Amino acid sequence: MKITIGVDVGGTNIVCGAVESSGRVLAKVKRPTGASDGSAAVLDRIADMVNEVRAAAGAGVSVESVGLGIPGLVDPAAGVSRFASNLKWRDIPVAAELGQRIGLPVFVDNDVRMYVFGEAAAGAGRGYEHVLGITIGTGIAAAIVNGGDLYYGYKGMSGEIGHIRMEGVNEVCSCGLIGCLETVASASGMVRQARKALEAGRASLLAERFSGEGLERMTAADLSSAMDEGDALATEIITRAGRLNGQALAAATMTLSPQVIVVGGGGALAGERLLAPLREELYRSVLDNFREDLQVLTAEHNDDAGIIGSALYARRSLESK
Amino acid sequence: MKITIGVDVGGTNIVCGAVESSGRVLAKVKRPTGASDGSAAVLDRIADMVNEVRAAAGAGVSVESVGLGIPGLVDPAAGVSRFASNLKWRDIPVAAELGQRIGLPVFVDNDVRMYVFGEAAAGAGRGYEHVLGITIGTGIAAAIVNGGDLYYGYKGMSGEIGHIRMEGVNEVCSCGLIGCLETVASASGMVRQARKALEAGRASLLAERFSGEGLERMTAADLSSAMDEGDALATEIITRAGRLNGQALAAATMTLSPQVIVVGGGGALAGERLLAPLREELYRSVLDNFREDLQVLTAEHNDDAGIIGSALYARRSLESK
Known part of the structure; x- marks a missing residue:
């Protein structure tokens, strides 16, 4: 089964989940963001979390891509976090740097857009x-x-x-x-x-x-x-x-x-x-x-809409590439 | 030269113009709407105006399609004016009925959208x-x-x-x-x-x-x-x-x-x-x-934006059909 991974990067916590095409969450982990450690450390942490849910999702699944919802101003085409005040990020090339760490295509967008995308695709807005x-x-x-x-x-x-x-x-x-x-x-x-x-x-x-x-x-x-x-x-x-x-x-x-x-x-x-x-x-x-x-x-998925949306967005972005 | 014709249907007047792909207006006529005569009479009038500007635009041009901007609620996909209070129109199949009269593809949309489309494509919003x-x-x-x-x-x-x-x-x-x-x-x-x-x-x-x-x-x-x-x-x-x-x-x-x-x-x-x-x-x-x-x-084209927009919208709609 082909799945994608969604990551919701918050100022306090990061949530990372393995998500089926239906929007069902197969496995999920949550960690403190630790933004004060700097963006490289946060990206290392996200890479660990991605590998962890990948393993937890089971042997029968293959992860195709990863989507991230990041607060603040994001440039999805460039894959860059332009400005996130609570993470103290400015012009961080998240897609490239995380992609290097995990060897998968990475797509980024604003966290609220990912949340709403999740609810529209697989939540209260479905249909x-x-x-x-x-x-x-x-x-x-x-x-x-x-x-x-x-x-x-x-x-x-x-x-x-x-x-x-x-x-x-x-x-x-x-x-x-x-x-x-x-x-x-x-x-x-x-x-x-x-x-x-x-x-x-x-x-x-x-x-x-x-x-x-x-x-x-x-x-x-x-x-x-x-x-x-x-x-x-x-x-x-x-x-x-x-x-x-x-x-x-x-x-x-x-x-x-x-x-x-x-x-x-x-x-x-x-x-x-x-x-x-x-x-x-x-x-x-x-x-x-x-x-x-x-x-x-x-x-419908108040807690998980962010990871569901990010994962389904990554799936869609890879398909339309 | 291939051109399209734009029609701005107002409660008081109808303006009809032959428009180049650049947005330049080659010929234009204006008539009182006479909405009280009923929709059939108004559509007859529009057909006459279309034929008139077609002739006025000269022998070297061929008219490919006609676009209409109509006030109120319009269903562009169906080609129907759903409700226009100042014309007293309700569910008038404008595209089909005008198309029959003039033998050209007809596209309809809301008048403000056509106006803004004109300004975006060939006016102040260009670029x-x-x-x-x-x-x-x-x-x-x-x-x-x-x-x-x-x-x-x-x-x-x-x-x-x-x-x-x-x-x-x-x-x-x-x-x-x-x-x-x-x-x-x-x-x-x-x-x-x-x-x-x-x-x-x-x-x-x-x-x-x-x-x-x-x-x-x-x-x-x-x-x-x-x-x-x-x-x-x-x-x-x-x-x-x-x-x-x-x-x-x-x-x-x-x-x-x-x-x-x-x-x-x-x-x-x-x-x-x-x-x-x-x-x-x-x-x-x-x-x-x-x-x-x-x-x-x-x-930029306060008076003509409606006909320019309708004409360029008809051109675009025909191309993407």
């Missing part, structure tokens, strides 16, 4: 011609797949919807702009909003659980729990994040006309708490024609 | 790989051309950026939504804003020129003249329209990553009066990476 995927995590980003093809735009920079300016949002974003969607509607943004409110003395179940330095340990999952227990602050923050994502997606929908929107990333774990207000705002903000068929679904 | 075109007229719409290919999306409904909800806009749109960009930032929207202010007694040069029923004659060009004479109301309305268009284009830019934005339609005739605030708002609302190379240009 739809026009897929818009959004990941709600530390930041918010999107990617578009039409008829199996990823959309890139000039320098592959499309999909930066986390930095759209939103009505009524006044937070300064790490990018330097003011009022960016992701400052309040990403998983990190929601937590930041809660922390700020608690520090300002707002009453909440969260205030009883996290105080002082404990505030740093609070996560988006804690907000979900508090919302389930009827906490007003958590409900307010998650509902607002849902609405703002819905409003930004309404603009993206009328611009791009997807048939399905797949919502993934850590923020999507809030499920209907976030998706109900998201859908409500989205549907009431688009023209009738868009409202009719548009689906909003959560990602 | 750029990623072109976003926007027409600011009665409404506001956009189209995207990547590497010479039009972007469609599900049911070909992409590009409806005129209905994005804008901060601080509270007008009810003809589509039923509230706060749509085109209610205040289209050519018609600007005139409507001026009319409303004058009716409310606002002092302005325009109040001296247009009053009572005369208000109905006021156009976007009159607002431009008043702005040139230092009128505060006209300046305010055009500047705000420019800023709002810039803000909507910032969201579209981060979603799509164009390298050049081509601004056309009647509203673009306001030139730098509108474009200066548009650019200012656009550049200050996008991430640094987008700011570097992004160009904002006015359409």
Whole structure:
């Protein structure tokens, strides 16, 4: 059986998996990225992980190629990571250097594009011609797949919807702009909003659980729990994040006309708490024609979409070479 | 010489032109649409116009195909106008019916897409790989051309950026939504804003020129003249329209990553009066990476882009058949 290997390179962890053409994951390993060791050490680590899952996948399989999803700006044609701030990578020829180490063709692309490619090919977007995927995590980003093809735009920079300016949002974003969607509607943004409110003395179940330095340990999952227990602050923050994502997606929908929107990333774990207000705002903000068929679904392979997408992308890239 | 014919079907007028492969217009005729006569009569009229420009283009040319830009929802693959409110057309098989009348292959698509295709192929967007075109007229719409290919999306409904909800806009749109960009930032929207202010007694040069029923004659060009004479109301309305268009284009830019934005339609005739605030708002609302190379240009063939685009689109469609 011919398989491909997908690698999801994150700022904290690297996940590497052996993936069948159907998208099924045969074997998987996860390691800390250790970005501070430098890019050569990280590439050595990835090469080890590739060999490990290759062995774990069994004797009957032959690995044809490897795909990598890398955060930040990536040049897929050149196989180069142009800029990844959390890895401190700039102009690293990943495809060539990893290819040398493992003796297989290597294809690279942006991690969110790989994630959405995975969901479009073998996840919630399967069977739809026009897929818009959004990941709600530390930041918010999107990617578009039409008829199996990823959309890139000039320098592959499309999909930066986390930095759209939103009505009524006044937070300064790490990018330097003011009022960016992701400052309040990403998983990190929601937590930041809660922390700020608690520090300002707002009453909440969260205030009883996290105080002082404990505030740093609070996560988006804690907000979900508090919302389930009827906490007003958590409900307010998650509902607002849902609405703002819905409003930004309404603009993206009328611009791009997807048939399905797949919502993934850590923020999507809030499920209907976030998706109900998201859908409500989205549907009431688009023209009738868009409202009719548009689906909003959560990602099917939230944890594995990155490796599945990278592996299937490598398969497709090798075939079309 | 082999040429193609482009037809721009508007609610008020039809323009039909014989176009060389370079985009040069050899001959052109313009007639009132007379939509109230029904679609059969309009198609008869278009057939006459096609034959007329064919004859006018001279004996040395052979017409290979005809392209039509039609407002509203168009299904290019089926050759059908699905819905055009100002023509009162619904499910009219334009390609088949016009093809029968003129004995030539006929290709149809949405008018804004044809306009932007014309500017991308033979106008301000020539030579750029990623072109976003926007027409600011009665409404506001956009189209995207990547590497010479039009972007469609599900049911070909992409590009409806005129209905994005804008901060601080509270007008009810003809589509039923509230706060749509085109209610205040289209050519018609600007005139409507001026009319409303004058009716409310606002002092302005325009109040001296247009009053009572005369208000109905006021156009976007009159607002431009008043702005040139230092009128505060006209300046305010055009500047705000420019800023709002810039803000909507910032969201579209981060979603799509164009390298050049081509601004056309009647509203673009306001030139730098509108474009200066548009650019200012656009550049200050996008991430640094987008700011570097992004160009904002006015359409080169504002009047003829529709027929040039339709003709070149027909040429391309015939070749790829």
